Amino acid sequence: MQTLYMQEFQKIVGAENVLTGQEDLFCYSYDATPGYSHLPEAVIIPENVQQVSAILRLANQHEIPVYPRGSGTNLSAGCVPLKGGIVLLMNRFDHIIDVDLENLVVVTEPGVIVADLNNIAAKHGLIYPPDPGTVATATLGGTIAENAGGLRGLKYGVSKHYVMGLEVVLANGDILHTGGRNVKDVSGYDLTKLFTGSEGTLGVITQATLKLVPAPECKKSIMAVFKNLDNAGKTVAGIIAAKITPATLEIMDNATIRTVEDYAHVGLPLDAEAVLLIEVDGMPEVVAKEANEVLRVLKTNHADDIQVAQNDAERDKLWAARRAALPALAKLRPTTYVEDATVPRSKVPEFLREVSRIAKEFNVTIGTFGHAGDGNMHPTIVCDSRDLKEMESVKKAMNEIFLSAIKLGGTLSGEHGIGLGKLPWMEQQHGSKVMDAMKSIKRALDPNLILNPGKLVGEC
Amino acid sequence: MQTLYMQEFQKIVGAENVLTGQEDLFCYSYDATPGYSHLPEAVIIPENVQQVSAILRLANQHEIPVYPRGSGTNLSAGCVPLKGGIVLLMNRFDHIIDVDLENLVVVTEPGVIVADLNNIAAKHGLIYPPDPGTVATATLGGTIAENAGGLRGLKYGVSKHYVMGLEVVLANGDILHTGGRNVKDVSGYDLTKLFTGSEGTLGVITQATLKLVPAPECKKSIMAVFKNLDNAGKTVAGIIAAKITPATLEIMDNATIRTVEDYAHVGLPLDAEAVLLIEVDGMPEVVAKEANEVLRVLKTNHADDIQVAQNDAERDKLWAARRAALPALAKLRPTTYVEDATVPRSKVPEFLREVSRIAKEFNVTIGTFGHAGDGNMHPTIVCDSRDLKEMESVKKAMNEIFLSAIKLGGTLSGEHGIGLGKLPWMEQQHGSKVMDAMKSIKRALDPNLILNPGKLVGEC
Numbered sequence: 001m002q003t004l005y006m007q008e009f010q011k012i013v014g015a016e017n018v019l020t021g022q023e024d025l026f027c028y029s030y031d032a033t034p035g036y037s038h039l040p041e042a043v044i045i046p047e048n049v050q051q052v053s054a055i056l057r058l059a060n061q062h063e064i065p066v067y068p069r070g071s072g073t074n075l076s077a078g079c080v081p082l083k084g085g086i087v088l089l090m091n092r093f094d095h096i097i098d099v100d101l102e103n104l105v106v107v108t109e110p111g112v113i114v115a116d117l118n119n120i121a122a123k124h125g126l127i128y129p130p131d132p133g134t135v136a137t138a139t140l141g142g143t144i145a146e147n148a149g150g151l152r153g154l155k156y157g158v159s160k161h162y163v164m165g166l167e168v169v170l171a172n173g174d175i176l177h178t179g180g181r182n183v184k185d186v187s188g189y190d191l192t193k194l195f196t197g198s199e200g201t202l203g204v205i206t207q208a209t210l211k212l213v214p215a216p217e218c219k220k221s222i223m224a225v226f227k228n229l230d231n232a233g234k235t236v237a238g239i240i241a242a243k244i245t246p247a248t249l250e251i252m253d254n255a256t257i258r259t260v261e262d263y264a265h266v267g268l269p270l271d272a273e274a275v276l277l278i279e280v281d282g283m284p285e286v287v288a289k290e291a292n293e294v295l296r297v298l299k300t301n302h303a304d305d306i307q308v309a310q311n312d313a314e315r316d317k318l319w320a321a322r323r324a325a326l327p328a329l330a331k332l333r334p335t336t337y338v339e340d341a342t343v344p345r346s347k348v349p350e351f352l353r354e355v356s357r358i359a360k361e362f363n364v365t366i367g368t369f370g371h372a373g374d375g376n377m378h379p380t381i382v383c384d385s386r387d388l389k390e391m392e393s394v395k396k397a398m399n400e401i402f403l404s405a406i407k408l409g410g411t412l413s414g415e416h417g418i419g420l421g422k423l424p425w426m427e428q429q430h431g432s433k434v435m436d437a438m439k440s441i442k443r444a445l446d447p448n449l450i451l452n453p454g455k456l457v458g459e460c
Numbered sequence: 461m462q463t464l465y466m467q468e469f470q471k472i473v474g475a476e477n478v479l480t481g482q483e484d485l486f487c488y489s490y491d492a493t494p495g496y497s498h499l500p501e502a503v504i505i506p507e508n509v510q511q512v513s514a515i516l517r518l519a520n521q522h523e524i525p526v527y528p529r530g531s532g533t534n535l536s537a538g539c540v541p542l543k544g545g546i547v548l549l550m551n552r553f554d555h556i557i558d559v560d561l562e563n564l565v566v567v568t569e570p571g572v573i574v575a576d577l578n579n580i581a582a583k584h585g586l587i588y589p590p591d592p593g594t595v596a597t598a599t600l601g602g603t604i605a606e607n608a609g610g611l612r613g614l615k616y617g618v619s620k621h622y623v624m625g626l627e628v629v630l631a632n633g634d635i636l637h638t639g640g641r642n643v644k645d646v647s648g649y650d651l652t653k654l655f656t657g658s659e660g661t662l663g664v665i666t667q668a669t670l671k672l673v674p675a676p677e678c679k680k681s682i683m684a685v686f687k688n689l690d691n692a693g694k695t696v697a698g699i700i701a702a703k704i705t706p707a708t709l710e711i712m713d714n715a716t717i718r719t720v721e722d723y724a725h726v727g728l729p730l731d732a733e734a735v736l737l738i739e740v741d742g743m744p745e746v747v748a749k750e751a752n753e754v755l756r757v758l759k760t761n762h763a764d765d766i767q768v769a770q771n772d773a774e775r776d777k778l779w780a781a782r783r784a785a786l787p788a789l790a791k792l793r794p795t796t797y798v799e800d801a802t803v804p805r806s807k808v809p810e811f812l813r814e815v816s817r818i819a820k821e822f823n824v825t826i827g828t829f830g831h832a833g834d835g836n837m838h839p840t841i842v843c844d845s846r847d848l849k850e851m852e853s854v855k856k857a858m859n860e861i862f863l864s865a866i867k868l869g870g871t872l873s874g875e876h877g878i879g880l881g882k883l884p885w886m887e888q889q890h891g892s893k894v895m896d897a898m899k900s901i902k903r904a905l906d907p908n909l910i911l912n913p914g915k916l917v918g919e920c
Contacts, residue, residue, distance in 0.1 A: 100804075100806070101701065102697050102700065102701075102804075102805060102806035103804045103805050103806050104700060125703060146646065147646040147650075149644050149646075153643060153644050154643065158644055158646075160650065160653070161621070170893075170897065174893040174896070174897070175893065176891075176893050176894050176897055177890075177891070177894065178894065180804070180869055180870075180871065181804040181869055182802050182803065182804055182834075182835055182836075182869075182870060182871045182874065183613060183614065183805065183833075183834035183835060183836070184609050184613050184618055184802055184831070184834050184835070184836040184871075184874035184875055185802065185871045185873070185874065186606065186607040186609075186618075186657050186871075186873045186874065186875055186876070186877050186878075187871045187872045187873045187878055187882070187886070187889055187890070188878060188886065188890060188894070188895075188898050188916060188917070189654060189657070189658055189662075189898050189901060189916075189917075190607075190620065190653050190654060190656070190657055191894065191897060191898070193620070193650050193653035193654070194649060194650060194653070194654055194901075196650070197646050197649070197650055198649055202649075213705075214703035214705070215703075237562050240562065240564060241561065241562075243585060243674035243675075245673075245674070282746075283745070283746055283749065285743070285745035285746065285749070286742075286743055286745065286746055289743065289745070342642050342644055342645065343642065344560075344562075344563045344640070344641040344642055345562060345563050345643065346560070346562035346563050371644070373643075374642075374643035374644050375642055375643060375644070376642075376643070376644040409640055409641055409642075410640075410642060411640065411642045411644075411645045411646075411647045412647045413645070413646045413647045414642065414644035414645065414646065415644055415646055416646070417646050418646075418647060418648060422647070426647070426648065429647055430637075430647070430648060431636075431637070433630075433634040433635065433636055434636050434637065434638065434648070434651065435648075436634070437630065437634070437636055437651060437905060438648050438649050438651070440904040440905060441649055441654075441901060441904055441905070442649075443904065444900040444901055444903065444904035445897060445900060445901070456648060456649075457648070457649075
C-alpha cells in the first residue's frame, strides 16, 4: 500500500489507530481456524460510523482489500486478510446504545461481547438466545456477520432470527439503515437478513437492533447413554414426534465419549455409541410435563442409562461432559479442525455412521458431537498440521465428510460460515446457478470486490 | 406483443394455457387493491418449473414484462400488470409434495391455498403459523412472495420465519434451489430470505420448503373494553413487561368499535376508545397461568369491562367482533383501502391518536384495527372512488398516515407489501442510499427488469 494512502487513513482515525508494526500485523494475520494466515498491510481501528465510511470510500477508490474483524474467533478463516490490505478492527464499537424494554429490543454497537449483552439482558429477565461456544469472547458484530448459532438453535433459532435492523457501511462508503424496531416489516427487500451471515463481504456492520426474549423460568437437564446409535436417533425423532421442542438436544459419538471420559472421568461407559444431553426450559409446569415425556421417550427407545439433574449442581455435572467434548478432543493432538457440516435432523445417525467410516478409511481421529435436535454436527478432526502426510489424509477425510453431508440433503455449515475453509465445496452444494446469483449480488453491492475478498463466494 | 412470441408461449404450455380473450385479460388486470388496473396482453398458466423457465427465458430475451400471480388477494397492487405483458398464473402448481414429520417440514408447490396446508398440518397436530385474513383463498406462493403475516405475528412471527428453502426461477430462466430442510444453515447469502417478500420482482417461486410447528394444546380468549386509549396502551406494555407473549393481541379504535356495533350488535359501548382482544395459547397449565396474569394487568390498567371466554362458543362470540371489523367498515362506503402502516409496539396509542386527528383534519372516515402486540395497524379508509374531490382528501390523509408512521420509527408495511400502493413513500422511509442498494440487487438478478416491473423498487 502506498505511504500516501496510509497517511490518508491516519488522518481519518488518528495515527495511533493505524497499526503497521510487524508484531501487530502478525497478530491480525490469522483467526481461530488452523492452516490459514496472511499478513495485512495495516490494522485500522475506527471508532464511529463516519470513520468507517471514510475508510471504505478511500479503500474503494484505490481498490484496497478490507477485512472487518471483531475478536477473531472465526472457525472458517473468515477474518484472514488473504490479499493483504486492511484489517478493520471493530472492537472500539463497544457501546450498548439503548435497552428498550417496551419493544424488547436492544440497540448495540458491533464490538460489544455477546456475554456482556447477556449480562445486561439478564438484569431485566431477558435473554439474547444465540449462544456460540465463544460467547465470552466473540463480538456481536462477528456473530451477526457469521449468523452464529449455538446450543439453543432447535427451540430459539440462530442470530438471524434476532437481528431486526442494522446500520451497515457499503464498500462505496454509503451508510445504510435497514429494518428497525418493528416486529412486522415488509417494506422492500430484507437487507437486514441479507447482511446477516454475509461474512463481511457485502458491508461493514456498525450498529445492530436485536430482539430479546423473556428468560425461561426454569430448566431441567437429562443425560442418556445409548449402547446403540439407532436408539439415540429414534429418541431424537420420538421427542420431536411428541411435540416437544427442547432448548438443547445434544449428541456425542463414541469417539468423543471415550475422549471425554479419558479427560474428565465423568463415568461415561466406553462402549456407548451415543450420549444425549437434553434440556427443556420454560414455566415450571411445562418443564415438569416435558421432562416426564422425554423420560417416557427415552425408556421406549431403550436408553441404557438415564440421569436427571435434580438441582443446579447436578445440572452442571451433566453439562460438564458435553462442555469437555471440544477441549478433550483438542488436547489429543496439536491441531484441531472443528467442522460444522449439518444435516436434516432425521439424517443424524446416518451421518454419524458415515463420519466413523471415513475416520477408519483414512486413518484419522474424528470425534463428533453437536446439536442433534437441529442436525448441526461438529465432526472434529484432531491431527498434527506439521505432518504433511497425515494432513493429506485429513484433507481427504474432510472432503468425504462434506460430500456426505451434501448427499444427505445437508449443508456445509450450520453455524461457522463458509469463509475460506468451505469454499471448495460451495458449488457442489449449491450448483453453479446459485453461485452465479450470489456472485451477482456481491458485485452489485461491492463492484470493486474490496470487502473480505476471496471469501464465501470466492473470486468473482 | 408480437404474434410470433405468442406462438412460442403456446408451444411451451399448450394453446389452452395461453389466455388472450378480453374477458380473461380483464379478470387478471387488477387485484384486491382499489384504484389500480391495467390489461395484460396474455395470461399464461404453466404447470411445471421447466415451463416457467422456458417462459422466462423467452420473455427475458424479448424484454416482455412478467407478472407472477396466485389468487390475486394482494392489497398493494402487487399483481397488477402495470406495463401489459404476461400475467403468469401459478394456480396449477397446486400439489403438496412431501410432509416430512421427522424434520417438521412440508415441501409444497406455490399454488396451494394456505388453508389447505393448514388442514393437512392439523391432521398431524401441527400448524403453519402465518395466517393472513385471506387464508381461505390466498396461495402459499403469494404469501411467501409478500411475506404475509396475520394475527399471530407477535408470538409466531410471519412467513419469512417459516420459509426454509425455495425453488425459484430467475428472469434468465435459471432454476435455483435455495436452503432446504436444515434448521441451521449458513452456507452463503440467505437467498431464501431475499426472495421471501421480494414481491415477485427477483424471481418466480415454483416450490417451497416450509417449517411446521406443534399446534398449541389449548387457547383462552379475553376481551377488554377501555374508555381511555392510554389504558389500553399501558395494558399492551404491561402484558409484554410481565413476560407474556400472547398468540394474539388485537386492538380496535373507537371508529371501528362504533361501526362494528352498528353492523354486528355484539354489545360494544359506543364511547369506548379501544377494545383489546387477547388470546394466549399453549399447554393448559401455561394458558391458565398466563390468562390470570393478563387479567391482573387488565385490572391494574383500569379496563372498563372484561370478558373471558369459557368455551369455544364464547370464544367465537368474542372473535366475531374482531372479525367484523373489516366487513363492517367496508359496508359503509363503496371503496375500502386497508392499509398496514406499522409502528414499534410502544408507539401504538400515539399512532392511533394521529390517525384520528388526520381523519378529522381531512374529513375522511378511517377505522383502525390491528395487531397491537406487534404494532401492525390497519388504518382503513372507506370512501367512494368515483367522488374525485373526496379522493383528493383520501390521498392527503393517506400521505399523512404514512409520514406519521415513518416519523414514529415505523414502516410503510407490516404485512401487505409495497407493490405500487406504497411506492411513493419508499424513499422517505429508507433514504436514497438504501433504495440504491435495493435497486442494484434488482438489476443484478433481473437486468432487463422484466419481473413485476415498476413494483417495490419502482423504476430502476
